[in-house]
Amino acid sequence: MTNDLTTILYLLSGVLFILAIRGLSSPDTARTGNYLGISGMAIAFIVTIVNLDQNNLINWLLIISGISIGGLTGTYLSKRVAMTDMPQMVAALNSMGGMSAVLVAWAAFLSPGSFGLLINGFINTSSIIQMLLGILVGAITFSGSVIAFLKLQGLMTGSPIILPFRHIINILIFITILGLSASMVLDTTGSHTFLFLLVTILSLLLGLLLIIPIGGADMPVVISMLNSYSGFAAAIIGFTLGNMALVITGALVGSSGAILSYIMCAAMNRSFFSVIMGGFGDEATSTQSNENRPVKIGSSDDAAFILKNASSVIIIPGYGMAVARAQNALKEMSDKLKAMGIKVSYAIHPVAGRMPGHMNVLLAEADVPYEEIFELSEINSSFPQADVAFVIGANDVTNPAAKNDTQSPIYGMPILEVENAKTVLFVKRSLGIGYAGIDNELFYRDNTMMLLADAKKMVENISISL
Amino acid sequence: MDISPIVFYGSIFVLAIFVGYYVVWSVTPALHTPLMSVTNAISAVIIVGAIIAIGTESSGSLSMVSKIVSFFALIFASINIFGGFLVTQRMLAMYKKKGKKDD
Numbered sequence: 001m002t003n004d005l006t007t008i009l010y011l012l013s014g015v016l017f018i019l020a021i022r023g024l025s026s027p028d029t030a031r032t033g034n035y036l037g038i039s040g041m042a043i044a045f046i047v048t049i050v051n052l053d054q055n056n057l058i059n060w061l062l063i064i065s066g067i068s069i070g071g072l073t074g075t076y077l078s079k080r081v082a083m084t085d086m087p088q089m090v091a092a093l094n095s096m097g098g099m100s101a102v103l104v105a106w107a108a109f110l111s112p113g114s115f116g117l118l119i120n121g122f123i124n125t126s127s128i129i130q131m132l133l134g135i136l137v138g139a140i141t142f143s144g145s146v147i148a149f150l151k152l153q154g155l156m157t158g159s160p161i162i163l164p165f166r167h168i169i170n171i172l173i174f175i176t177i178l179g180l181s182a183s184m185v186l187d188t189t190g191s192h193t194f195l196f197l198l199v200t201i202l203s204l205l206l207g208l209l210l211i212i213p214i215g216g217a218d219m220p221v222v223i224s225m226l227n228s229y230s231g232f233a234a235a236i237i238g239f240t241l242g243n244m245a246l247v248i249t250g251a252l253v254g255s256s257g258a259i260l261s262y263i264m265c266a267a268m269n270r271s272f273f274s275v276i277m278g279g280f281g282d283e284a285t286s287t288q289s290n291e292n293r294p295v296k297i298g299s300s301d302d303a304a305f306i307l308k309n310a311s312s313v314i315i316i317p318g319y320g321m322a323v324a325r326a327q328n329a330l331k332e333m334s335d336k337l338k339a340m341g342i343k344v345s346y347a348i349h350p351v352a353g354r355m356p357g358h359m360n361v362l363l364a365e366a367d368v369p370y371e372e373i374f375e376l377s378e379i380n381s382s383f384p385q386a387d388v389a390f391v392i393g394a395n396d397v398t399n400p401a402a403k404n405d406t407q408s409p410i411y412g413m414p415i416l417e418v419e420n421a422k423t424v425l426f427v428k429r430s431l432g433i434g435y436a437g438i439d440n441e442l443f444y445r446d447n448t449m450m451l452l453a454d455a456k457k458m459v460e461n462i463s464i465s466l
Numbered sequence: 467m468d469i470s471p472i473v474f475y476g477s478i479f480v481l482a483i484f485v486g487y488y489v490v491w492s493v494t495p496a497l498h499t500p501l502m503s504v505t506n507a508i509s510a511v512i513i514v515g516a517i518i519a520i521g522t523e524s525s526g527s528l529s530m531v532s533k534i535v536s537f538f539a540l541i542f543a544s545i546n547i548f549g550g551f552l553v554t555q556r557m558l559a560m561y562k563k564k565g566k567k568d569d
Binding site: 014 | 479485540546
């Protein structure tokens, strides 16, 4: 195949990837979009295979066995994962992409001749810079994603792990990486394998240190950011290999992840920088709380009674619903309510859950009709007309302190204004404070009833009482 | 006119970032999770690099190491591709039922 044809076909797969993302603008076109994405990948793959030396049996064996192992593992994972575990799944897959970028950079470094990177027997300077950048971004993606995975999977504490002098340590590591890289770039005549290895190890360490101080509820930002990095890593390698598909795709994925991080940060009214610095929710910021103020605690029967007499109910799901896997029970309850002629809608805060759109997937899994689900901006004006706001597993995203209390760490965060509803029902495991470590004024209001139990059990019991 | 590859690919890169920017803003927030899993899958187009590296002519001791390294890159990228696309498909199938109800 000629180089021109190869590049045109890679461009075609890039265009198909754009269309795949474009398809996600509506659920109706999304599935077609996914098939376009798969076709784009198939084209990129076939073009690459066709350009290989067809007579080398070992290459074929390696490629076929590699794809079989990877393909079967990937297929198995994708069939097995529960929808509640999607954030972990994305983190795990992301780590694969990051590692893959690191390894490809290494392969190119070890065998530059086959990529046409040699000038006078040594790797040319711009390729070296690209490889080092690829290693840095790819390795941070890998180790960062692994940590995010461990936190989300509960294999590691979800709360921030704060090392002393962590910012200084990180900066020192980064400067060392820069120094090592500079010495490799300036002296183009050596092979520098050891330095390259050192850069790889330090970059892995940096990714780890960057993510461990970030707490669970900031995961939507972290996952989006790592997603973005995996794209940029691919794009950088694309420069080294002179590959159109990689450059286009990397840029697409990079900007997609960056936009998602931005949306998540905006939804928390926090700067991207402050999220990345980590440590949020670590210090007990609440001062005035827990003075044993009276709280109305209700049973499932009480809740059922209130719901039965309502004419409009808004359900606010949060991460707690995902943890308790209560989405199906919730759907059942809302079906019963709808059968009684009660209007049910769902309000989703952008940062509800552990990744962008997490709640939407869970509700889709439970067969909740699409048109009953609303975003923050669409539904906030409806709370004053609602009889019941049913908060299940959410807390901080409903906390009026974000509007009233300038001292609050979440001040300025856009919230779902559930306090405007006639009655607020709060399903929670305990009266504990939310992730941000702040008390929720709503718990103590007259029109609030706390339903303290496991979310799934509580909802099931309410269904029975209905 | 000769332009250096870095400028050529750099131009493509910059334009693709703009395309990505506008396309991603058009994605509905309800589909942000599938957006992440599908972008995850397509970023594994890095598999192309792994295959090129495997196709390296075997000369010298380091090129053998390079082959092995790229074999692992291939495995990781395939996990990412298959896992990413299939899990996206699984999610989108759930949304689809609603699409029908909408009509």
